[in-house]
Amino acid sequence: MTSTHTPETVIEAVGLGRDFVLSEGPLFRRRRRTVSAVRDIDLTVRSGEIVGYLGPNGAGKSSTMKMLTGILTPTTGHLRVLGMEPSRERTRLAARIGVVFGQRTTLWWDLPLRDSLELARHMYRVPAADHARRLAELTELLELGPFLDTPVRQLSLGQRMRGDLTAALLHGPRLLVLDEPTIGLDVVSKSTIREFLLRSNAEEGTTILLTTHDLGDVERLCHRVVVIDRGSMAYDGDLAGLRATVPVPRVLVVDLTAPAPALHVEGARCVRVEGPRQWLELSDNPTAVIGRVTAEHEIADLTVQEPDIEGVVASLYRGAAAGEPSPSPS
Template sequence: MTPNHAAGPLIRVSDLARTFDVRRRVEGRRRRAREQVHAVHDLSFSVDAGEMVGYIGPNGAGKSTTIKMLTGILVPTGGEVRVAGLDPSRDRVELARRIGVVFGQRSTLWWDLPLRDSFDLLQKMYRVEPAHYRDNLDRFVELLDLGDQLDTPVRQLSLGQRMRGDIIAALLHDPEVLYLDEPTIGLDVVSKGRLREFLRALNAERGTTLLLTTHDLQDIEALCDRVIVIDHGTSVYDGSLAGLHAQGGSSRTLVVDLVDEAAPIDVPGARVRKVEGPRQWLSFPADASAAPVVAAVAAAYDVADLSIQEPDIEDVIRDLYSRGA
């Protein structure tokens, strides 16, 4: 019987904790001293069905440990986690049919088998009805442009092709939740763009919930309206990208190309940061609309061209950490 989670979040994490015992060498002692490391502590958040959430933080912040607890690979040492109404560590088999997982540096495909054979094996493992499996496979292969590689052994695929294959493998059984841990690591710009377009289409067409951890913050900006920032095992920010920019005091930039050189532009709500000949860079708050600034510049100056540069989210997060949020 499928649990009913419609009345609450699809993912619910409450006061989650995970500690590890490690042994460290102590100078002057023959035995190593045992020490507890708190990889995750006092972590709470929830994710509704259909959300696309970025889960970000520096190396060692606890991101991968969280994902492993959400999938049942690790058992929490404290707190509670529920995914689709299930306890991941106790209901691993049932949960596996309802989630998909992609670890960017680890493949779930069979290395020496053709890509098609890996997919066929997964169809049998998840007991996907054959006709539905063929429909899914045809759709995903078309969207991710892998039709010419289906008979190629996995070991002969490029990194981008293998990553797209792993994405398909994680989705053949129609999971409600897709966990992506560094899915674009090592990919070129074209492969990243194709993968992002596919994930947007998947969410729009099927309502698949996405939890994405990545160091490539362009992935977050392209896919996620909400971001959770984790540091030292606990959440330091949970909200919109716009709110994160506002909290960090970041700014957007209006690049203006005037017809002729002029004194620094003077309009309400923005300040000139740089002038090079007829080109000027104006800064204004990231959470403010660009429309009034653009209208004021266009009304008062002869403009040849203009563009808007969005703030670098990485700088915003770095500022968040440095202020000890």
């Protein structure tokens, strides 16, 4: 029998907008100007999704996150998170969501990490037995053991981030909101946090919404991406669809047997030369271009590089900045 179960709606935003009023000019001749930080955002996130919320600085990501967590009240539109209106039910909502801001900490700076987490237990009113069980699980998964008794101010950035994640997850939230969760971390710390988030999503069904400038986070974690630019949604869909929406040329990397001037090949444009290696941006079928290159030159190796998500998103931003129409959200 086919299941008809529909995942629960965790976030529902319709026509969401937030304006700010700025005062400008000399002291006694101030002028007021209204700026729309976010406008007409339609966003539905269902239980168990991992959604990347992407955009350049100033696009409106932080304003959206603050509305979702109840810090800001929307100027326009309808917003529900776990069935609640965030700005009106902020305390109740806080007990059901976890929030981590990569450049800020919720831990107590001069206390050992263990004590900070104990205080978080009291804040969220988690029973002692549940806290002990949950802390033991998170300590193992995030490898907290060696520094649980270290003051937070002495932790490395990667250790502190793991501590912040633990504090955000101790009460078993259904939604985890992450703002730049891997910013400034080394490769090993990033990998640890990414794998932990995937496991939390797979085993506990935690819904995750994250903003990030690290496209490695997006490619490893996100089932879906939403791109916001100048306060409006530019794209909502999967990574494959984003790549198709914003075509970025593939690149043929050619290793010649000896250094040579930039190659001139029909269907390609040489964009870089380093000794015997050249990078050709393709405008024709790769097979056809490879045939032309091998027919005219002595080749040691050839590789076709597919466009990465960073290049795709950068192209989308550039198009929006130049005034080109944004692709319609799917």
